[in-house]
Amino acid sequence: MLPKYIIDPSFSQEISEYTDCIVIGSGIAGLSTAIRISRHIKVKILTKSSLSESTTWYAQGGIAAAIKKPDDWEKHYHDTLKAGQGLCDPQAVRILVQNAPRMIEELIEIGINFDISEGEISLTTEGGHSYPRILHAGGDATGEEIENKLVKYAKSIDHIEIYPDYLALDILTHNKSCIGVMALNLDRDKIELHPSSNVIIASGGIGQIYELTTNPPVSTGDGIAMAYRAGAEIMDIEFVQFHPTVFRTRDGKLFLISEALRGEGAYLRDCHGKRFMLGKHPRAELAPRDIVVKEMIKVMKETKCDFVYLDATHLPESLLKVRFPNIISKLKENGLDLKKDLIKVSPAAHYLNGGIKTDYDGKTNIEGLYACGEAAATGAHGANRLASNSLIEGLVFGWKIYKSILEFLNEKNESIEGEVIKRVTELGSCMGETIKESNCSKRPSRRELSRNLALEDEIDTVIHNFRHMMTERVGILREESGLREAENLIDSYLNDERLYNQKNKKVIEFINMLTVAKLIVKAAILRKESRGTHQRSDYPLRDDRNWKKHTILTKDKIYFKNVG
Numbered sequence: 001m002l003p004k005y006i007i008d009p010s011f012s013q014e015i016s017e018y019t020d021c022i023v024i025g026s027g028i029a030g031l032s033t034a035i036r037i038s039r040h041i042k043v044k045i046l047t048k049s050s051l052s053e054s055t056t057w058y059a060q061g062g063i064a065a066a067i068k069k070p071d072d073w074e075k076h077y078h079d080t081l082k083a084g085q086g087l088c089d090p091q092a093v094r095i096l097v098q099n100a101p102r103m104i105e106e107l108i109e110i111g112i113n114f115d116i117s118e119g120e121i122s123l124t125t126e127g128g129h130s131y132p133r134i135l136h137a138g139g140d141a142t143g144e145e146i147e148n149k150l151v152k153y154a155k156s157i158d159h160i161e162i163y164p165d166y167l168a169l170d171i172l173t174h175n176k177s178c179i180g181v182m183a184l185n186l187d188r189d190k191i192e193l194h195p196s197s198n199v200i201i202a203s204g205g206i207g208q209i210y211e212l213t214t215n216p217p218v219s220t221g222d223g224i225a226m227a228y229r230a231g232a233e234i235m236d237i238e239f240v241q242f243h244p245t246v247f248r249t250r251d252g253k254l255f256l257i258s259e260a261l262r263g264e265g266a267y268l269r270d271c272h273g274k275r276f277m278l279g280k281h282p283r284a285e286l287a288p289r290d291i292v293v294k295e296m297i298k299v300m301k302e303t304k305c306d307f308v309y310l311d312a313t314h315l316p317e318s319l320l321k322v323r324f325p326n327i328i329s330k331l332k333e334n335g336l337d338l339k340k341d342l343i344k345v346s347p348a349a350h351y352l353n354g355g356i357k358t359d360y361d362g363k364t365n366i367e368g369l370y371a372c373g374e375a376a377a378t379g380a381h382g383a384n385r386l387a388s389n390s391l392i393e394g395l396v397f398g399w400k401i402y403k404s405i406l407e408f409l410n411e412k413n414e415s416i417e418g419e420v421i422k423r424v425t426e427l428g429s430c431m432g433e434t435i436k437e438s439n440c441s442k443r444p445s446r447r448e449l450s451r452n453l454a455l456e457d458e459i460d461t462v463i464h465n466f467r468h469m470m471t472e473r474v475g476i477l478r479e480e481s482g483l484r485e486a487e488n489l490i491d492s493y494l495n496d497e498r499l500y501n502q503k504n505k506k507v508i509e510f511i512n513m514l515t516v517a518k519l520i521v522k523a524a525i526l527r528k529e530s531r532g533t534h535q536r537s538d539y540p541l542r543d544d545r546n547w548k549k550h551t552i553l554t555k556d557k558i559y560f561k562n563v564g
């Protein structure tokens with residue numbers, strides 16, 4: 001019983017000006033798309049934290065593109081398909097890998113400095129890549145370099161209006177068309193309606209639904225949850241990628257140790273010191289991520305240790321210093337030396353392969369609603385994303401959205417703007433300071449939402465228990481009875497009416513986490529096989545005959561689509 005809007009739009013207190021395009025989220029996908037579109041029209045960026053707080057910032061390893069012979073797009077294409085375990089959409093992958101090199105050129109044009117070695121862009125490899133094609137920056141600070149430069153660039157553009165501390169609540173729709181966004185202005189504690197005929201969801205992933213994640217606190221699945229409530233199709237959401245090598249700091253925080261370290265030759269050893277990937281895959285430690293995680297889980301169970309070791313002690317110190325300055329310094333803070341010590345690591349939730357289903361132009365099934373980046377399911381990742389294909393995917397499909405919006409602008413009918421404002425006004429029905437009394441059709445009296453906290457005393461505990469349950473029942477290894485238990489618990493939370501119609505950020509994020517968790521569980525129950533990042537102990541084999549297809553969930557129906 002999920003309502004269409006988690007806060008009734010008639011609670012809104014303000015309607016802002018119409019704009020042709022709103023972007024939700026400020027990672028690489030959102031910012032690069034906004035920057036392109038701003039060459040033609042004004043763009044609003046809504047972001048629930050500061051502009052630079054996104055998963056992009058934390059990306060260490062790099063960004064994949066076949067930029068140097070003998071590598072080429074076809075090799076990148078085949079590696080991506082292979083990692084995706086039969087579930088990639090080949091055309092989406094082709095679009096991704098063919099356009100990747102030009103995206104890199106554009107990043108360089110706006111001042112992003114990739115690491116150089118002997119006068120050329122330095123390339124490394126990671127799991128599943130048959131050639132070195134990962135560009136990196138600042139050694140292991142690729143995301144930071146990209147995000148900082150994009151933020152700086154976006155801030156310098158007059159046509160970009162930045163709304164930090166704006167928590168997007170829901171996509172406003174009328175007759176299956178997008179007409180804007182309802183958002184909570186966190187600074188002023190006000191609900192606002194933002195009319196627009198084009199909304200791009202680029203709000204990132206869902207890692208926070210798990211106890212252990214590499215994702216920042218903002219990754220609560222908001223964009224996917226609000227798209228679903230609005231009627232969008234959600235595809236392949238059961239495929240959650242866990243990163244193999246995550247380090248726990250002294251103060252209990254998690255810190256990703258980039259796969260690029262294994263790309264440069266580091267080993268994985270069980271807690272007794274034995275290399276366990278040898279003989280398990282031709283590329284040993286550089287097998288695709290899902291395979292490494294599967295072996296790690298097995299080994300951790302056999303050895304009764306809750307970690308394995310990452311061993312870089314045989315690598316030259318000079319290489320480690322240049323390539324991994326941040327990792328070295330983080331380990332040092334924790335009393336460890338990458339050159340001398342074995343590093344304890346274990347898997348943590350890292351990336352959602354599925355998400356809001358889009359076509360090759362980034363369009364969803366709701367007119368005027370687009371998605372890109374981790375929130376989107378373009379079909380390029382299949383059942384397991386190839387390492388370092390995420391930043392590049394955000395750029396390529398953001399660029400496709402830009403082209404779609406240019407088409408919209410060329411064909412734009414003058415009446416659209418007035419129509420959208422009228423519809424949004426009807427939804428907001430009379431509460432707004434900018435709405436005239438004559439527009440009131442629903443509620444004549446002014447309503448205010450209080451900040452009363454549903455579950456005020458319990459919310460932290462409830463979220464903690466929910467994450468624990470997700471890790472246990474819906475984590476790396478799943479089975480029917482655990483999934484059913486998870487479903488019942490999630491439903492009981494989602495049916496708690498106290499959660500709705502209130503302005504508390506934590507509660508709103510919790511509704512979104514529950515919503516994406518419910519979708520993951522539902523799809524995981526349906527997919528009775530093991531493939532890529534979806535592993536079921538009760539169906540341990542990949543089943544191409546019955547399951548070489550995408551799972552698609554909407555509020556009204558569930559269906560499957562054969563791989564294109």
Ligand code: SIN
Pocket residue numbers: 059060061062257258259260351386387388389390
């Ligand atoms: C890493 O640096 O290991 C993360 C890269 C990725 O997730 O693609």
